[in-house]
Amino acid sequence: MPVLAAQDTPLLSGGLGLLTNTNGGTTSYQTIAVPxxxxxxxxxxxxxxxxxxxETFSPKGNGQGYSHSGFLGLSYLQADYIATPHLTVVGGYFLTPFGTYNERLSPIWISNLQDAPLIYGIGTMGSGSGTGGMLRGNAHSTETVSISYAAYFSAGSTNKQFQSLRSTGGQIYAYFPKVRLEIGTSYGRTLEGTESNSFGVHLWWELAGIPLKIRSEYAHGAHSQGYWIETDYRLSQIHGADSLIGRLEPIFRLQQTFRKSPDASDFLPSADTQRSDFGLDYYLPHEVRVNTSYSRQFSSTGNVNVWETGVVYRFLFPAWKGKLR
Incomplete structure (x- = not known):
């Protein structure tokens, strides 16, 4: 009996979003498409x-309406060659494998909160992407532990669509399926300008039998360091995941950064900063999610309240009809 060869059909997926951000009393609006x-x-x-x-709309101030700006760019464009069950060779423009947020949580349909962690710039080499090659895969896997790795080299590029620094690094992490725990470490080195090192560690834990996730990272760069810890709990155990209350997901994230010396290239706050984020997401049918959050940020440069809302739609479909074989 012929079957649809879906594994040979290109897929188009991604997300569409309408986002708002009120920072210190000033509200901006953003529409985003991420194919x-x-x-x-x-x-x-x-x-x-x-x-x-x-597409971003921001107030001009003094009641003069809104200014408008647009952006079109690539996060990555790469070719993956699956050489063996334990090795994949990657070439092109790829996401820098440092920490967990950049590769796993940055898409708008995955991240619980609209803003990236404050320490996102450490180890991701500014743009979050590299131009060059990478080796990655699973080094060892048993019923008790799975060990994965990634190692990369990036050339410097000033191309508008493929901006990257000359750098190298990688990560290794272990997952323990019986307790649903992952621990890992990352390393990155900038090889142009003033050479510098970055390293980080992360811990993820998803409790068995309870829809509770705990994610955390610590990163240390040449001029700053910091951490974030995030937890979310889907209320699906109350009358089921499709019930009115079961679609709710409260989120909390605590983060701190510590500035050692001035440096604009890591994109971290210019002074020691502490931030608490409180979110409440609601999962609607047909892959639609409503995100809401309130954040309070404390710093010697000034304290600020941040209110954010967003509606995100997740889509997935084949690029064209698959063939029967």
Missing amino acids: VLEAPIGQHLLVESRANVL
């Missing part, structure tokens, strides 16, 4: 890419 392409070529080669299309 993702996954195109397999035979059994060993995969081409994948993610783009960002943004």
